[in-house]
Amino acid sequence: MLRDGSRVLIRALTPADAAKLLRFYSSLSTETSYLRFLNYRPSSSWVLEGLANVNFEDNVALGAFTEEEELIGDARFSLDRKTGRAEIGIVVADEWQGRGLGLNMIQTLGYIALMMGVKTLYATVSPVNYLVAAALKSAGFRRVRTEILEERIFEADL
Numbered sequence: 001m002l003r004d005g006s007r008v009l010i011r012a013l014t015p016a017d018a019a020k021l022l023r024f025y026s027s028l029s030t031e032t033s034y035l036r037f038l039n040y041r042p043s044s045s046w047v048l049e050g051l052a053n054v055n056f057e058d059n060v061a062l063g064a065f066t067e068e069e070e071l072i073g074d075a076r077f078s079l080d081r082k083t084g085r086a087e088i089g090i091v092v093a094d095e096w097q098g099r100g101l102g103l104n105m106i107q108t109l110g111y112i113a114l115m116m117g118v119k120t121l122y123a124t125v126s127p128v129n130y131l132v133a134a135a136l137k138s139a140g141f142r143r144v145r146t147e148i149l150e151e152r153i154f155e156a157d158l
C-alpha cells in the first residue's frame with residue numbers, strides 16, 4: 001500500500017508483460033525518461049531485449065501494477081558475477097511519483113539482491129535527480145566520489 005492508500009502489486013516482469021512495458025516506456029515524459037536514461041533513448045528493441053534477458057540469475061526486473069493491472073513502475077538490476085556488483089535502474093510513471101512507490105521498489109530489489117548473493121548495489125544518477133537521491137538514501141545507499149561531474153554514484157553494500 002502506498003502513502004496515499006492506493007494498492008499496488010510489485011511482481012517479477014515476464015514476457016507476457018511486453019505490451020504493457022512498451023506502453024509504459026512510451027508514456028513517460030521527456031524529463032522522466034531523461035532522468036532514467038540520461039542521454040540514451042530507449043527503443044522498443046531495448047525494452048523487449050531487456051525483458052527477454054530477465055532470468056533472476058543475473059538480470060532481475062520487477063514491475064509495479066495498479067489494481068487495474070496497469071504497469072506504473074519498473075525497477076531492475078543486472079549483476080556482474082565477477083565483481084558481485086549490480087547496477088539498478090528504476091522509473092515510476094509520472095503521475096505515480098512521490099507516493100512512496102520508488103522507495104518500495106528499491107527496497108524490494110535490495111531483498112532479492114541480498115538473496116542472490118549480490119555484494120554491492122549501485123545506481124548512476126544525474127546530479128539534478130533529487131527524488132532518486134532521496135529514495136536511495138532512505139534505502140540505505142551512500143554517495144561515493146567520482147571524477148565525472150555529470151553523474152553521481154550511490155552504493156549500498158549488502
Ligand SMILES: CC(C)(COP(=O)(O)OP(=O)(O)OC[C@H]1O[C@@H](n2cnc3c(N)ncnc32)[C@H](O)[C@@H]1OP(=O)(O)O)[C@@H](O)C(=O)NCCC(=O)NCCS
Pocket residue numbers: 031032033035036037088089090091092093096097098099100101102103104123124125129130131132134135138
Ligand atoms: C526516482 C523515482 C524512481 C523515485 O520514485 P518515487 O516513487 O517518485 O519516489 P518516492 O515517492 O518513493 O520518494 C522518494 C523520496 O523522495 C521524496 N519526495 C517525493 N516527492 C517529492 C517532492 N515532490 N519533493 C521533494 N521530495 C520528494 C520522498 O519523501 C522520498 O524521500 P524520503 O524517503 O526521505 O521520504 C521516480 O521519481 C522516477 O521515476 N524518476 C524518474 C526516473 C529516475 O530518475 N530514475 C532514477 C535513475 S536510474
